[in-house]
Amino acid sequence: MGLRSEKRRHEETHVSAFPDEVLENVLAFVKSHKDRSSASLVCKHWYEVERWSRNSVFIGNCYSLSPEILVKRFPNIRSITLKGKPRFYDFNLVPPDWGADVHSWLVVLAKAYPFLEELRLKRMTVEDESLEFLGQSFPNFKALSLVSCDGFSTDGLAAIASSCRNLEELDLQENGIKDYGGHWLSCFPESFTSMVALNFANLNSEVNFDALERLVTRCKSLKVLKLNRSVSLEQLQRLLVRAPQLTELGTGSFSQDLSLKQYSELEQAFSNCKSIHTLSGLWEVTSLYLPTIYPVCSNLKFLNLSYAGLRSPELARLLESCPNLQCLWVLDTVGDKGLEAVASSCPNLKELRVFPADPHDFDAGGVTEAGLVAVSRGCPTINYILYFCRRMTNEAVSTVAINCPGFTHFRLCILNPYQPDHLTHEPMDEAFGSVARYCPMLQRLSISGLLTDRAFELIGMHAKKLEALSVAFAGSTESGLEYVLRGCLKLRKLEVRDCSFGNASLMSGIERYESMRSLWMSACNVTMSACRCLARERPRLNVEVIREEEGDGTKAEKVYVYRSVAGPRKDCPPFVRTL
Amino acid sequence: MEKARSYEKDLNFEETELRLGLPGCDDSSSLTQKGSKRVFSDTTDDVRSKPSPNCTAQIEREGAPVAKAQVVGWPPVRSSYRKNNLHVTNSMKKTEPEAPGFYVKVSMDGAPYLRKIDLKNYKGYQDLLKALENMFSCFTIGDFAKKEGSKTSEYVPTYEDKDGDWMLVGDVPWEMFIFSCKRLRIMKGSDAIGLGSNASHISSY
Numbered sequence: 001m002g003l004r005s006e007k008r009r010h011e012e013t014h015v016s017a018f019p020d021e022v023l024e025n026v027l028a029f030v031k032s033h034k035d036r037s038s039a040s041l042v043c044k045h046w047y048e049v050e051r052w053s054r055n056s057v058f059i060g061n062c063y064s065l066s067p068e069i070l071v072k073r074f075p076n077i078r079s080i081t082l083k084g085k086p087r088f089y090d091f092n093l094v095p096p097d098w099g100a101d102v103h104s105w106l107v108v109l110a111k112a113y114p115f116l117e118e119l120r121l122k123r124m125t126v127e128d129e130s131l132e133f134l135g136q137s138f139p140n141f142k143a144l145s146l147v148s149c150d151g152f153s154t155d156g157l158a159a160i161a162s163s164c165r166n167l168e169e170l171d172l173q174e175n176g177i178k179d180y181g182g183h184w185l186s187c188f189p190e191s192f193t194s195m196v197a198l199n200f201a202n203l204n205s206e207v208n209f210d211a212l213e214r215l216v217t218r219c220k221s222l223k224v225l226k227l228n229r230s231v232s233l234e235q236l237q238r239l240l241v242r243a244p245q246l247t248e249l250g251t252g253s254f255s256q257d258l259s260l261k262q263y264s265e266l267e268q269a270f271s272n273c274k275s276i277h278t279l280s281g282l283w284e285v286t287s288l289y290l291p292t293i294y295p296v297c298s299n300l301k302f303l304n305l306s307y308a309g310l311r312s313p314e315l316a317r318l319l320e321s322c323p324n325l326q327c328l329w330v331l332d333t334v335g336d337k338g339l340e341a342v343a344s345s346c347p348n349l350k351e352l353r354v355f356p357a358d359p360h361d362f363d364a365g366g367v368t369e370a371g372l373v374a375v376s377r378g379c380p381t382i383n384y385i386l387y388f389c390r391r392m393t394n395e396a397v398s399t400v401a402i403n404c405p406g407f408t409h410f411r412l413c414i415l416n417p418y419q420p421d422h423l424t425h426e427p428m429d430e431a432f433g434s435v436a437r438y439c440p441m442l443q444r445l446s447i448s449g450l451l452t453d454r455a456f457e458l459i460g461m462h463a464k465k466l467e468a469l470s471v472a473f474a475g476s477t478e479s480g481l482e483y484v485l486r487g488c489l490k491l492r493k494l495e496v497r498d499c500s501f502g503n504a505s506l507m508s509g510i511e512r513y514e515s516m517r518s519l520w521m522s523a524c525n526v527t528m529s530a531c532r533c534l535a536r537e538r539p540r541l542n543v544e545v546i547r548e549e550e551g552d553g554t555k556a557e558k559v560y561v562y563r564s565v566a567g568p569r570k571d572c573p574p575f576v577r578t579l
Numbered sequence: 580m581e582k583a584r585s586y587e588k589d590l591n592f593e594e595t596e597l598r599l600g601l602p603g604c605d606d607s608s609s610l611t612q613k614g615s616k617r618v619f620s621d622t623t624d625d626v627r628s629k630p631s632p633n634c635t636a637q638i639e640r641e642g643a644p645v646a647k648a649q650v651v652g653w654p655p656v657r658s659s660y661r662k663n664n665l666h667v668t669n670s671m672k673k674t675e676p677e678a679p680g681f682y683v684k685v686s687m688d689g690a691p692y693l694r695k696i697d698l699k700n701y702k703g704y705q706d707l708l709k710a711l712e713n714m715f716s717c718f719t720i721g722d723f724a725k726k727e728g729s730k731t732s733e734y735v736p737t738y739e740d741k742d743g744d745w746m747l748v749g750d751v752p753w754e755m756f757i758f759s760c761k762r763l764r765i766m767k768g769s770d771a772i773g774l775g776s777n778a779s780h781i782s783s784y
Contacts, residue, residue: 088652090652090655090657091651091652091653091655091657092651092652093651093652174657355656356654356656359654359656360654388654388656413654413655413656415654417650417653446655470655472653472655497652498650
């Protein structure tokens with residue numbers, strides 16, 4: 001007995017004989033959140049060292065913990081990424097005023113982390129008041145990124161501009177901003193020179209160009225500049241002349257009548273920007289002015305043409321100069337022919353996104369299965385695809401999966417719900433079965449078209465690394481989702497809308513939800529009693545039901561299930577109920 | 580009069596009947612286009628002509644009464660951030676409304692609570708007024724869709740338009756009305772003096 005406890009003591013001291021400083025140094029190289037979490041589980045000592053040395057934290061669901069819990073565990077955080085609403089909020093499935101207000105977080109963070117430097121928010125509600133508070137509370141604040149957030153206006157941005165003396169990054173993407181005008185940009189004081197990355201493409205109103213030009217001139221470290229549509233070509237040229245060191249550029253509007261002199265000046269300005277590897281904006285660009293950007297094409301890694309309705313000839317000519325392209329976003333105006341050009345010019349392409357120019361026009365052309373297959377032939381190392389189309393076949397998708405086994409993200413959106421294989425009229429089950437089967441590294445899958453339970457059976461059978469699945473208008477029986485919940489053991493995020501799945505599906509995941517980030521099920525056949533049962537069986541899950549319309553009370557229209565160490569939400573609006 | 584009829588025809592639901600059968604169908608934007616397109620007729624016809632065991636389940640569901648009349652958030656693309664500007668010149672193209680449907684609040688003077696209705700559910704003014712009458716029938720003994728030979732109505736339907744002005748319901752073509760109406764207020768007849776307290780022109784639509 002004594003010998004055993006002595007041995008145990010020896011083992012304990014053997015591990016903790018590692019001095020803290022050494023361990024801290026080693027852990028400093030461990031950057032990935034997953035790895036740091038693993039390190040913290042090794043033993044109590046490692047847990048302690050890890051939590052003291054951690055300075056960046058990623059919170060995928062703001063309701064999975066409380067700010068108090070966060071600050072208690074990690075005393076020295078400099079950078080926080082915080083995500084709020086369920087992803088279907090982007091498509092109006094989550095009512096406004098649902099929650100995820102950042103203010104309650106900021107109040108706690110201001111006390112615990114006065115030296116906070118970075119805040120990256122996604123799908124949070126951010127009011128102007130909160131932005132003002134942020135500017136006042138963190139003197140060392142360096143980076144603010146707001147993606148898909150809402151609740152704030154350009155007045156809040158003005159507060160940030162005037163109070164954050166050391167700001168290096170202001171990144172606004174896809175937010176619902178109340179745009180009262182461009183005066184906010186003029187609020188950066190003349191003494192302010194620290195900007196490295198500025199992205200205000202999200203806003204529409206005109207900024208004071210003189211203020212912008214002066215800002216760009218004095219911020220010598222500026223590397224990323226993404227302008228909004230109100231900036232003209234002439235103004236762009238002036239800015240490029242001031243900032244030839246840019247690595248990422250988002251142009252303003254590309255439609256302006258230029259004189260020959262202005263045209264060549266613009267082309268010259270682009271030529272002088274030898275470091276640009278990312279290009280976006282290009283609103284209203286026409287074939288007339290597109291050649292001005294040719295000088296930067298050979299270095300381009302990421303080209304975002306999703307605001308430029310290019311046709312295939314223009315795209316083909318452009319891509320001829322972009323052999324090093326790794327990431328391309330286009331509108332489906334380029335057609336299959338345009339995608340053939342992608343296939344022939346960009347062999348190193350890793351990511352392709354094809355967006356619909358007219359998402360609600362079901363008769364418009366766009367791209368088809370031919371374009372997708374062409375890309376798979378020309379770009380075999382592609383790993384990310386987002387493809388909106390109006391027709392697809394099982395055979396095409398299978399071909400694509402076989403040609404490109406490296407897919408990690410496969411998101412296919414056939415615009416008409418319930419649309420079968422265009423040629424055989426079969427369901428699209430085999431298509432996604434092939435993706436699951438032939439792409440062993442598949443992490444994220446979005447499926448569409450006519451789908452029966454078979455699709456889910458195949459996904460559950462083969463997609464062993466799948467982490468995120470997005471499903472709409474699918475399924476043949478109540479229990480089809482079982483295959484996925486039982487088969488895809490790495491699944492973390494599951495979002496389902498308008499499917500046949502019901503209580504059997506919901507309950508089949510009862511063992512899984514605590515190791516997942518969240519489950520969303522809306523317009524399915526789930527009942528309130530099943531939700532109550534789930535909530536009862538798993539008290540560490542928050543089972544929330546959103547009820548917007550008066551119904552008979554038995555159906556659970558929108559269900560959101562997520563794990564949480566903070567217990568039920570304390571800020572539920574009247575239409576959200578935690579069971 | 581003719582114009583009004585053509586507006587009603589554009590909102591004709593028969594052409595899109597197949598779509599209404601599908602649970603969670605989108606009607607919002609395609610209905611407003613002139614010469615409304617038969618959105619799912621191609622695909623559903625294909626499905627029907629080549630039935631397979633898995634498809635019959637779908638077809639049966641198509642026939643079932645639909646809970647929602649519109650598909651919110653489909654396709655899953657945030658079009659407001661990625662509008663194709665080449666089509667902006669086509670004035671008939673309507674942008675996707677922020678909220679699903681054309682929900683407006685309806686208040687009636689003297690009623691203890693308001694109601695909310697979706698203007699898309701009605702074919703025209705007569706339809707709307709009949710529905711309002713039914714909705715608020717517990718609060719009023721008069722009727723506000725004037726019938727031939729009846730006395731002047733006790734209540735007058737008014738609405739607040741995009742500019743914030745209070746207008747008398749029925750002056751503009753129906754389609755224009757549903758786009759510009761922000762909220763409805765059923766005013767007491769006595770308050771509506773000066774607006775023209777009889778709403779006789781509504782019956783012509």
